[in-house]
Amino acid sequence: xxxxxxxxxxLEYDASALFEDKSFTPSKYFxxxxxQGVFHLLQDEGLQTFYGKIGETTLEPPKVLxxxxxxxxxxxxxxxxxxxxxxxxxxxxxxxEGIHCSACVWLNEKVLSKKxxxxxxxxxxxxxxxxIVWDASVIKLSxxxxxxxxxxxxxxxxxxxxxxxxxxxxxxxxYTKLLVGIFATMNVxxxxxxQYAGYFSGMEKYHKNILNFxxxxxxxPTLFYTGSVYxxxxxxxxxxxxxxxxxxxxxxxxxxxxxxxxxxxxxxxEVYFDSVTMIITFVFAGKYLEVLTKKKAVDTMDAFGSxxxxxxxxxxxxxxILTDVESIEAGEILEVRxxxxxxxxxxxxxxxxxxxxxxxNGESLPxxxxxxxxxxxxxxxxxxxxxxxxxxxxxxxxxSKIVSLLEDAMSKKPQIEKLANxxxxxxxxxxxxxxxxxxxxxxxxxASFETALIVSISVIVIACxxxxxxxxxxxxxxxxxxxxxxxxxxxxxxxLESMAQCDTLVLDKTGTITNxxxxxxxxxxxxxxxxxxAYALTCSSSHPISQGVGAYLKARFPxxxxxxxxxxxxxxxxxxxALCETKRIVGGNVRLMHEEGIExxxxxxxxxxxxxxxxxxxxxxxxxxxxxTLKSDAKESLEKLQALGLSLVLLSGDHAxxxxxxxxxxxxxxxxxxLLPHEKAExxxxxxxxxxxxxxVGDGINDTLALSSSEIxxxxxxxxxxxxxxxxxxxxxxxxxxxxxAFVIARKTLRIVKENLAxxxxxxxxxxxxxxxxxxxxxxxxxxxxxxxxxxxxxxxxIKTVLKRKE
Numbered sequence: 001x002x003x004x005x006x007x008x009x010x011l012e013y014d015a016s017a018l019f020e021d022k023s024f025t026p027s028k029y030f031x032x033x034x035x036q037g038v039f040h041l042l043q044d045e046g047l048q049t050f051y052g053k054i055g056e057t058t059l060e061p062p063k064v065l066x067x068x069x070x071x072x073x074x075x076x077x078x079x080x081x082x083x084x085x086x087x088x089x090x091x092x093x094x095x096x097e098g099i100h101c102s103a104c105v106w107l108n109e110k111v112l113s114k115k116x117x118x119x120x121x122x123x124x125x126x127x128x129x130x131x132i133v134w135d136a137s138v139i140k141l142s143x144x145x146x147x148x149x150x151x152x153x154x155x156x157x158x159x160x161x162x163x164x165x166x167x168x169x170x171x172x173x174x175y176t177k178l179l180v181g182i183f184a185t186m187n188v189x190x191x192x193x194x195q196y197a198g199y200f201s202g203m204e205k206y207h208k209n210i211l212n213f214x215x216x217x218x219x220x221p222t223l224f225y226t227g228s229v230y231x232x233x234x235x236x237x238x239x240x241x242x243x244x245x246x247x248x249x250x251x252x253x254x255x256x257x258x259x260x261x262x263x264x265x266x267x268x269x270e271v272y273f274d275s276v277t278m279i280i281t282f283v284f285a286g287k288y289l290e291v292l293t294k295k296k297a298v299d300t301m302d303a304f305g306s307x308x309x310x311x312x313x314x315x316x317x318x319x320x321i322l323t324d325v326e327s328i329e330a331g332e333i334l335e336v337r338x339x340x341x342x343x344x345x346x347x348x349x350x351x352x353x354x355x356x357x358x359x360x361n362g363e364s365l366p367x368x369x370x371x372x373x374x375x376x377x378x379x380x381x382x383x384x385x386x387x388x389x390x391x392x393x394x395x396x397x398x399x400s401k402i403v404s405l406l407e408d409a410m411s412k413k414p415q416i417e418k419l420a421n422x423x424x425x426x427x428x429x430x431x432x433x434x435x436x437x438x439x440x441x442x443x444x445x446x447a448s449f450e451t452a453l454i455v456s457i458s459v460i461v462i463a464c465x466x467x468x469x470x471x472x473x474x475x476x477x478x479x480x481x482x483x484x485x486x487x488x489x490x491x492x493x494x495x496l497e498s499m500a501q502c503d504t505l506v507l508d509k510t511g512t513i514t515n516x517x518x519x520x521x522x523x524x525x526x527x528x529x530x531x532x533x534a535y536a537l538t539c540s541s542s543h544p545i546s547q548g549v550g551a552y553l554k555a556r557f558p559x560x561x562x563x564x565x566x567x568x569x570x571x572x573x574x575x576x577x578a579l580c581e582t583k584r585i586v587g588g589n590v591r592l593m594h595e596e597g598i599e600x601x602x603x604x605x606x607x608x609x610x611x612x613x614x615x616x617x618x619x620x621x622x623x624x625x626x627x628x629t630l631k632s633d634a635k636e637s638l639e640k641l642q643a644l645g646l647s648l649v650l651l652s653g654d655h656a657x658x659x660x661x662x663x664x665x666x667x668x669x670x671x672x673x674x675l676l677p678h679e680k681a682e683x684x685x686x687x688x689x690x691x692x693x694x695x696x697v698g699d700g701i702n703d704t705l706a707l708s709s710s711e712i713x714x715x716x717x718x719x720x721x722x723x724x725x726x727x728x729x730x731x732x733x734x735x736x737x738x739x740x741x742a743f744v745i746a747r748k749t750l751r752i753v754k755e756n757l758a759x760x761x762x763x764x765x766x767x768x769x770x771x772x773x774x775x776x777x778x779x780x781x782x783x784x785x786x787x788x789x790x791x792x793x794x795x796x797x798x799i800k801t802v803l804k805r806k807e
Contacts (some may be wrong), residue, residue, distance in 0.1 A: 009152070015663035042107075056669035069142040071251050079326050081157040081397050082141065087132065089119050092141065093158035094130045096123060096148065111151055112529035115139065119328050123732070131157055143512070147777075168667050174229075180224040181281035184218040191215050192274040205267070212264045215273035220399045223257055227280040248431060252460040259453050274452065275777070285494045299669070312336075312343060315387060325394045332390050336381045345397045348373050352385035354381045406549045431463040438772045451774075458771040462784055463764055474796040476612060476758060479749035482800055485698035487733040488742045495728045497554045499712045499743065500750035501693055506684060506706070508698035509659065511716060513666055514628040514738065516544040520552035520626035530621045532579055533561035534614040537587045538567050546587070548626050549612050573653045574674050586615045589656070591674075593620070608657045627658075630665055638666055642744055647692070651706070697739060714739065741803055748802040757794045763788045 004015040007028040018029040021036055030036040071077055077314060082092050095107060105123045108198025112121035114214070117138030123130040132144060148155045190212050224231075230253070233479055238572055253276050262273040309608040313332040314323040325343050328334070333349065336342060342355075352370035366382055375388050376398040404521050435456045443452035476493040482492055490496055510516050525531070530551055534730040538550035553560070565578040565585075577590015577596070589611055593600045598615050602623075609625030642648060650671035666803035673681060687694050696703075696710035707713035707727055714725035731738040767784060770776050776784075 003471050006027060006031040006035050006484045007065055008039045023269060024070070044678075046378055068147050072142040072145050073140050078141070078326065085304055089133050090136045090141070091131070091133045091226060094148075094155040095158050096128045096130050097154040097156070099128045099153065099664070102396070105149060107127065110150065111147060112144065115144070115147055118144065149278065176290050177226040178281075179230070180282060181222050181277070181284055184226075185224040185277050185281040188274045191218075211262075212271050212273070215271060216264060217279075219257065219260070219273035219276045222277045223253055224282050226284055227253060229412045230280075230282070240401065248460050248463060249279070249283050252457045255308070255453060255460075259417070259450070263450075263531050275457075303467050322546070324328055328390055328394060330390050330392055333387055334390055335385065335387045337385050338381055339385050340381050342375055342377050342379045342381065343397065344394055345377050345587070346375050346377055346388040346390045348386055348388045350388075353384035353386050354382040355414075356382055366477060427495045431460060434768065434772065435459040442774065454777065455771070455774045458774075458776050459768060460772045462767050462776060466537070474793055475749050475752045475799065478796050478799045479745050479752075482803075483742065483745050486738065486739055486741050486747070486803070488744075489730040489732060491728050491730070495688060495712060496749050497692075498554075498747045499695060499729065499746040502711055503645070504647045504649065504687055504692040504694045506649045506651060506687070506694055506696045506710065507649060507668070508680075508696075508703050508706070509654060509662055510544055510628060511699035512697050513630060513634045513650070515631055516627035516628065518545055518548040518610055518628040520548060520624050521609055523556075524606075524623045526619075526621045528557075530614070530616055533563055533585055533616065534564040534587065534622055535560055536565055537576055537585055537614070539579060540565060540578065540588075541570060544628070546576065546614055549587075549624050552624070566738045572587075584617055587612065589613070608661060610654055610658050628662070630662070631736055637740045638668065638739050639745065642667070644747070646743070649687075650685075651675055651683060653677075677705045679681045681709040684709040699734075714742070744802055745799070749797050752796055752799055759791060759795070760788070775804060 002015045003012045004013055004018055009028060011031060013031050015029075019036075020033055021028045021030060021039075026041065028036075029086060030039065071793055082090050085091050092373055099108070109121050111620040112118050112132065117135045118132065119135060121130065122231055132265070133806060134141070135142060142640070145155055164214045165247055194211060227250065230246045232248040234250040238247065256272050256279065257276045260273045260276065263271045280462035310325055311322050312328060313335040314321045314326050314328065315335050320335065326731050334344065336344065338353075339502040348369050350371065352368065354368050355375065356366055369386070374391075377394075420574065438459050439452045439456035441452075442455050443449060446452065451606065479496050480490055480493060480757040509514055510518075535550055535553040536556070538546040538553065540649045541547075563580050565580050568576065568578040570576050571588065571592060574592035574595070575586065575587075577592075579585070586598070589602050590602070590613070592611050593615065596615070598613075598618055598620060600613060602611065606623060606625035611628055612624040612626060612782065613620050614622040614624075636696070638648060650659065650663045650666070650668045651664070652671070652673050653675055654673060656673040659671050675683065680703070684694050684696060688711075689711075693715060694710045694714045695704050697714040697716070698707050699716035703715075708714065711725040712729060714731060716731055727744060731742065767776070
């Protein structure tokens with residue numbers, strides 16, 4: 001009976017099994033109502049170009065709608081997998097089953113984006129992971145799942161644990177395949193020894209045929225089982241019109257195998273089953289080691305979120321309740337015991353104990369926290385029982401942010417990697433062309449099909465786009481994982497490359513190179529009765545200078561009355577003003593006083609200190625002189641940064657005397673003082689216009705403009721959330737040593753990437769001509785190809801030791 005394709009899924013059926021849809025001209029034929037429905041849907045939505053994109057690819061008919069879609073709307077499911085973003089929309093990560101090509105990704109994204117209520121739908125082709133953002137008031141998650149299923153795909157929530165299980169299963173599969181390859185190779189080598197001995201000393205044809213058949217038996221499972229990964233990779237590569245390293249390996253091994261079959265049955269030539277086995281085994285051994293290396297580096301990322309408790313002890317009055325972490329709101333009281341891991345940020349309100357912060361900032365020594373101290377998620381309580389007040393939800397905690405940053409970093413490629421991947425694609429096609437020319441030359445020169453085939457196979461096998469493709473991702477992966485262990489979080493892998501190329505480092509003063517804990521050195525009161533008003537105003541600001549003045553007033557006047565303030569207004573980089581009953585109160589620097597029309601005369605004793613003036617109804621009643629101190633590791637780290645060839649610049653909103661004093665103490669020659677936030681940004685823009693590549697380091701809200709103006713923005717993890725948000729790199733430990741280490745890791749990573757690329761290109765320039773000249777047999781070609789990949793991986797591992805050598 002005649003066969004006919006379904007017009008949607010392209011699968012072949014008996015013509016009688018298809019039904020005709022006459023609503024189209026010409027008529028269309030479908031295997032089921034599902035395919036007909038999807039075809040109509042694509043036509044109605046103007047997405048008929050999908051069929052042109054998939055070419056001859058066949059599809060699965062649409063899934064039968066399961067009755068489990070309702071579970072996607074259950075509270076338990078939503079609380080576990082769905083989170084709410086800043087805009088108030090719901091967000092979920094899904095794994096889409098049934099994606100075969102980029103056209104499948106295109107179709108899913110188009111159909112979902114046209115659905116009312118869906119704000120964003122983006123799918124990563126490599127891992128089939130989809131990010132869906134939707135308005136829950138317009139569309140339900142179950143409707144989104146039904147939409148995906150209606151076009152022939154299926155979706156389930158992304159779960160890191162199931163991903164880990166799949167990763168373990170893959171490693172086991174690779175290990176088994178490697179064992180099969182090694183077993184076959186060891187035995188083939190013994191047989192090959194006998195074959196070569198017989199070749200020179202003579203061997204009966206009967207015995208030779210037995211040995212040939214034995215090699216065939218060993219080579220077949222090696223090629224089709226151990227080497228199956230290369231056939232699969234070659235298939236998907238060709239389907240997407242790409243010639244990959246997998247295609248070169250599969251082609252070389254298959255041609256050798258087929259020629260050996262011909263030689264075994266015709267008995268007119270020598271067999272090369274030993275080369276087939278060794279090609280596959282040697283190359284696969286390199287691939288297995290790459291998988292292990294990558295997994296080890298990724299484990300560093302997973303360590304941040306692994307084994308975290310899903311429940312916490314919530315304290316309500318005298319009652320303790322074991323509650324899901326995602327249901328905790330800011331302000332609730334939690335209890336932790338010795339050995340417990342902190343999953344939500346907060347402030348200690350009862351008890352004290354030692355905490356291990358090594359997972360967050362690399363600090364190896366325990367830190368003692370007492371009442372009023374900040375506690376971060378990811379730390380571990382080492383002793384005693386404490387209670388603390390949550391200051392965030394689980395989704396906005398430090399640990400969740402770190403995991404999110406690392407995931408984003410791994411999903412984005414640096415420019416140099418994109419370039420290497422493009423070169424690799426052209427390279428593979430070039431190698432196939434050279435192999436074909438080599439075959440023609442040797443066949444013409446020697447008139448021997450066997451010689452021509454073996455030499456051309458050597459050319460295919462010895463070429464190594466694998467090393468070229470590995471040159472960047474392995475190095476950046478090791479670099480990012482090493483930085484993460486040291487408390488340095490790169491939001492994108494590309495920022496390693498950008499940071500390594502920068503030549504100018506611009507630093508904020510307060511909180512970056514100083515401790516951001518200024519202490520009052522000198523205080524002058526015109527009227528001490530206003531001390532309580534001044535204290536109330538400083539309590540309304542989180543600026544380090546206000547906090548320093550507040551701490552001084554509280555210590556000097558412990559029994560001050562409280563004052564309710566109204567119309568509190570913070571003026572960025574200047575100070576605060578408010579109303580208290582009928583009194584207009586202002587606290588801040590000289591610039592704010594001038595703007596308020598208040599005359600200021602600075603006493604000589606305050607000239608070299610940071611100033612804070614407090615005025616009531618237009619009259620200054622108190623003046624404070626504060627001094628901040630350099631961080632303990634600032635001077636040494638800045639000297640090391642200068643030794644790297646970086647030009648250092650200090651920008652501050654403080655007045656000239658204080659900025660100059662700190663700059664000299666830190667060893668920074670270039671500095672600018674009394675700058676407002678937009679003036680810092682203008683200063684950085686001017687540096688960039690002169691051709692400098694600038695890194696800006698800051699920690700406050702007033703640094704966000706300057707941070708966003710630089711090539712690379714670095715925020716101290718202890719700084720304001722806004723500064724962390726706009727930054728490219730976060731130093732979770734908040735010290736200057738981390739800044740130095742970030743530059744060292746970035747520069748070493750870029751150097752290793754360049755070395756790997758140079759080695760890969762040099763290797764191919766030297767070995768390919770040798771193979772074309774007939775000096776290398778397929779066996780040694782496979783061995784050298786594997787070794788070249790291992791050299792690249794081994795060179796990348798050197799990044800791990802860069803900080804040890806610097807120390």
